[in-house]
Amino acid sequence: MPLANGYGVLIGTLHDYYRDPPDDFGRYYHGNLVIHAPAGNYKCAIDVDPKNMPDGVQWRTVRLRALDFAALSSLADGWHPLASDPSSGALDYIRAAVLHPPVIVHLLRFSSCLNRLLAWLRWNPPWKSGTGFQALTELESVIYAGTRFFVFGEPFSSGLGVHNVHQNQGDPVGGGHDAENWIWQDGGTIVLKPDGSLLGFLNKFQTQSFKTDQTGRPA
Template identity: 30%
Template sequence: MPLHNYGVWKATPVSYVVEHEEDDNKSPHLSLYFSDKGGPSHHSGQMFRRLRRHSGHKIHRAVRGNKEIPGLFRAAINIKSGDKKESRLTYWVDHDFKNHPIVNSLTDLSSGYYPLEETEPNPAGVRLDYIRSNLFNINTGRILPHDIPGSNNDMIDVLEPEVKQAIDDNADIYLFGEPFNDRKGIHNVHMNQGNVKQFANDDGVFQDGGLLIHYPRSGRWVGVFLGFASQAVHTDNSDGHAISSETWGHYLEREKRDTELTEDSVIIDEALINPESDSSRARRRSVTLTNPKDHTMPLSSWKIKNSAGELQVLPPNAALDAKSTQTFEIPDVHLSKLGDTITLLNEEGLKVDGVSYRSQQGVERQPVAFVH
């Protein structure tokens, strides 16, 4: 069944503890301690920072049995899977996340925890879905082990710097997941669908976890997204269960591919969101698709979808020659000026590519170009 009381927690990060291999080799976490500004833990968080500064002690290594800090909340962030066959994680980070429309809904939130109701998402919605919300370019993902010798080659190496900078710069953080039963923190800060059978009861759509970081001084947004290498790339639209055997491990370890996979077969290059008029001589609302392959891609029964669920079926004879680009009008799909997502689905309804744009881009008269 889906997660209970899924939501987002806006807070200020204070410190963190990371569990290395010698600390916990079965279910290690990075514990991120945070405070609600003006909330019951606010003064305790200030005191903790003062004590750490005066003592010169950096609480970054785990201490068994001592994971709670009075007056602070804790986010338990997985850095290793409990799946014995595949313990690695999938990691995506976007250091320019401000272009996603979810930012519009988060910026003005006050600190605190916000339950997110199970309603159909819209351009201003804030429920996360790694497959349907087009949160990141899936091709930038990395499959990483928990803790191995070397630099920039495991989960600790890539996650710790993002957390440390957020603390040092007094950033705002947005933690998506499920609160502990005692409400003293949050967990499931990772993808929560397409699980292996052992964890399939947690599957659901639009209930994925994640960490968004906002640096108010610069206006920069960073998105940090975690999944498990064993989770499915394609899931059922109603219950989030896996509908294909393709996992993130299969997809991202390109050198091990033995068949052509769904993703990357066609790319959304740009979209004309707000044309000047609907006259016959003006450009209509449209998307431009590119085929990067060395062979023709038939697009019969393929669809373009927005975040509201509207669909544009491509013409029966639609096709893209090898290495070619073509623009398709989408009169049946309305793209919001407030920001939206655009998803390309193949004839089986599987996601091929997905992009997003923010409100400022939606009011422009020129096409919005997407970087892949």
């Protein structure tokens, strides 16, 4: 079902960033972005809890096409609620074309087999798997490249902040988080770079499925 406190995107500039202190085993659970917007500073908790697995976090970075992101880029800084549907600008790791830009190969001729392969690669991109430390290291390379930030997720129930900044569908039924399964409500961190290009950091847990049905449950 949809996230309890709604879903949307926070737009603003970087005020601060820090990691949670590691636990006794050196594991990290969150990277914390503090984003400045007109209402104040928002804490954005990016979850990289490995769930007691050596490679329990999965992530990928994606270069977005500016034209595909133009509607959200034109919004003013601040918190913007988004409907969980494709027309609102909401993210869906599995279904959103903006997160799956076409794979371009510079060849004079394309065979039908190559076209099919490129189409498959577009919608089945590789993900990295590893520890929270490894995921945060790549997240930080994205953060420090950005001048304007778009953080998708669920607003805090009290105070200024955003959580559930990760995939919010595909959790196994009975696994403890499946009540939040729904489509078109995934969290993520997208930055606008000084050259006008856009870079996104997407993160999920290995326990979450890459394929879901129309209610966000594993397919």
